[in-house]
Amino acid sequence: MTFELETAANPENLKRVVIEPVTRVEGHGKVTLLLDEDNRIHQARFHIVEFRGFEKFIQGRPYTEVPVLVQRLCGICPVSHHLAASKAMDMIVGSTLTPSADKLRRLMHFGQILQSHALHFFYLASPDLLFGFDSDVATRNVVGVAAAYPEIARQGVALRKYGQEVIRLTAGKRIHGTGAIPGGVNKNLSVAERDFLLKDIGQIIAWSQGAVDLIKKVYCERPEFHNGFGYFRSSFMSLVRPDGALDFYHGGLRARDEHEQDIFDHLDYGHYWDYVHEEVKPWSYMKFPFIRSRGREEGWYRVGPLARVNNCDFIPTPLAEAERKIFKAFDSGSATQATLAYHWTRMIEMLHCAEGIQELLHDDDLLGDDLVSKGERALRGVGVIEAPRGLLIHHYRINEDEQIVRANLIVSTTHNNQAMNEAVRQVALQYLDGKQLTEGLLNHIEVAIRAFDPCLSCATHAVGKMPLEVELLDAEGKEIDRLVRNASGACGA
Amino acid sequence: MSKTITIDGNEIPFAEGQTIMDAAMAAKIYIPHLCHNPEFKPHGSCKLCTVRANGRAVSACTMPAGEGMVIENKTGELDDERRAIVQMLFVEGNHLCPTCEKSGNCQLQAVAYCLDMMSPHYNHFYPPREVDASHPDVFLDRNRCILCELCVRASRDVDGKNVFGLSGRGIGSRLVVNSASGRLGDSTFAVTDRAAQVCPTGAILIKRQGFSVPIGSRIYDHKPICQVETEGKSGGEHE
Structure with a gap:
C-alpha cells in the first residue's frame, strides 16, 4: 500500500x-x-x-423530513439515502419494522440497486469494455453501443426501467419518492401492482444472467490484462447477514484485510465510530475514511460490489450464488483483488437483485396493511445500508424538540476515496x-x-472545515487575489 | 327573480350580502386565492383573487356582488399578475417543495401549478426565518409562512385564544406568537385547535406526521386545485 x-x-x-x-x-x-x-x-x-452542505443545512429540520430531504444528495441512488436515513429514524422512533414494512423496503432497495447497476454497466462502462479503452472516442459512448450492439443497449435500458418501476410502486415516484417513513413505509403493493411487476420478472432475470455472461466473457478473454489493470491489494468492508450471507439492506459490519483475514466481523454498526474514522486532506473536498485499528496509512479499504461479493460467505439466491462461486474460483482467485472485477461482481449483484425481487413478489406480506410500528423514543439514530456503490452510513442526533442537531454521512464513494486514488x-x-x-x-x-x-455528488456532502481555495482572476485569467482555507479551518492568502 | 352577476360570460345568481368569491364558489367557478377560506371572515390581503368588476380591479373575496356586475376572472392579463404575486411569495420566503411534507397538499404549490408558474422568475431573498419547534405536537416553520393570517383568524375567531398575530411592517412583517417567551411551546396553543389545521402551506405542521400520506393519495396528486375547489373539497388541510 x-x-x-x-x-x-x-x-x-x-x-x-x-x-x-x-x-x-x-x-x-x-x-x-x-x-x-x-x-x-x-x-x-x-x-x-463539487461542494455540498447537507450535514449542515439539515440542522434544525424535523426528523420526519430527513429521509426525503437527504435523498436529494443524489439522483441516481436516492433510495439508498432515503432508506439509510429511514433506518436511522427507525431507531429514533423506537421501531422494530413489521414484516410488511421490512419487505417493502427491501423490494424498493433491490429495485434501486438493479437500476443503478444496469445504468452503470450498460450506459457508462460498456463502451470501454466492448470497444477497448483507447478505441475511437467518437463512438466510445452509449450511442456507439446502441449502434454496434442494439440488443445489449435495449436490454440495458429495459433493465433500468424495470428497477425504476419497482421504485415507483414502492416509493410513489421513480426518483425522489417518499415510501419509507420513520418506523415503516407509507404504502403497500396492491395486487395489480404486484402482478404488474411479476409479469416481466422472468425476462429481467434472464437478461441479468445475460449481463453476467457478457462481462464474464469479456473479462475471461484477456484474464491477465483485466486482472492486472490498476491492480492493488486492499481490505474490504461490507454488511453481512448473521449467517454470513450477502445482504444489501441490513446486517453486521465485516472487514477483511488484503489476505482475507478478519479485521472485525458482525459488528453492530450502531457504534461505527469506534471502528471507522475520517481524515481530511487539503487537496480534496472528499474525506478519507480508515479503519481505526489499522491507522491512517494502512486502514483504508474498498467497499461496493467487489467488497460485498468477496466478503460474504454466500449469496442467498441460486443463480447469483453459482456465479459468485465461478468468480471466486476464477484463475485461483486472482480476480478477487482486481479493480476491473468490480464490473463482474456488479453484474452478479444485479442478478441477485432480480432473483430477490422475484422471491419477494411471491410473498403476501407485500400486500399487508401493518406498515408502521413505533416504540420508545431515542435521541440518536444510525442507519447503515449497502448502497449500489457500497457501505452507506447515516448518523443523526435530535433534540427534545425533535429537530436534527447533528448529522454525519459517510457515503460509499467516500469509503472508496483512497482506493480510487490508488487505482489512478x-x-x-x-x-x-x-x-x-x-x-x-x-x-x-x-x-x-x-x-x-x-458518485461524486453523493460524496461531497460535508461542510465546515473542508479545505477551500478561491481564486480571483482578471479578464485575461491573471490571478488578482487568492484565499485558501486549510483542513483545520484556518484561512490565509 | 334572483339577482345575477356575470363571470367570464357566465351569468350566475347571488344572494344579498355575498361577495363575488362567495357567488363564484357557489356556482363552482374557481377564482385563485390563498388567504381566503369561507370558514373565516374575508381578509383581502393576498390579492390573488383580484378580478375586474365592471373594469375595475377588486378583491373578489371582499367585494360584494352587485346586480348586473360584469366580472373578468380567467384572463391572460389577470393570470399574469396572479402568477407574479405567487412568484413573489415563493422568493420572499424559503419554499423548498422537494423536501416539504406539505408538498402535494399545499395550496401555494397547487396555485403555482394552476397558474403555470414554471420558475420563480425573481431573485430569491433567502431570508433568515425562525423555526419554532418548542411545542410538543406542532412545528412552526416561518420559512413557509405567506402571512395569510388564517391561523390568526382561526385562533381568534374559532379557538378564542389569540395565539398568533402579525408584527412588523411591509417586508419586515412576520408571524408572532402570543406568549411571554414568544415561543409556541409556551402559548396556550393545542394541536386540536382549528388554527393548527388551516395553514395553506407547510408553516404549521403537526409533528410526527411527516410523509405518512403516500404520493398518489395527496389532495392535488390527480386533480388541479381549480378542480378540487369547485368539487367542494377544501384543499391543503390536514385531514
Missing part, C-alpha cells in the same frame, strides 16, 4: 496534465497528473470538485509513465475510476 504518488517532492518544475471532467461517472471530478520533462509521473490525484496511481504508473500522452491513454485513468462507479 503506497502513498508515494500522492504528493510530489518538488512540484514547481513539473508540468501539469488535467483530466477534467472525468466522464461517464456520476457527479463532477478531475484527475491531475504532475510529470517531468521525460513524462515520468511524480504525482497523481483524483479530486472531487497504479494505472498512471502502468500505462502513462514515460509515454507521450494521448486521449486513449488518459482514458485508462478514467476506466480505473469508472470501475468503482463513483
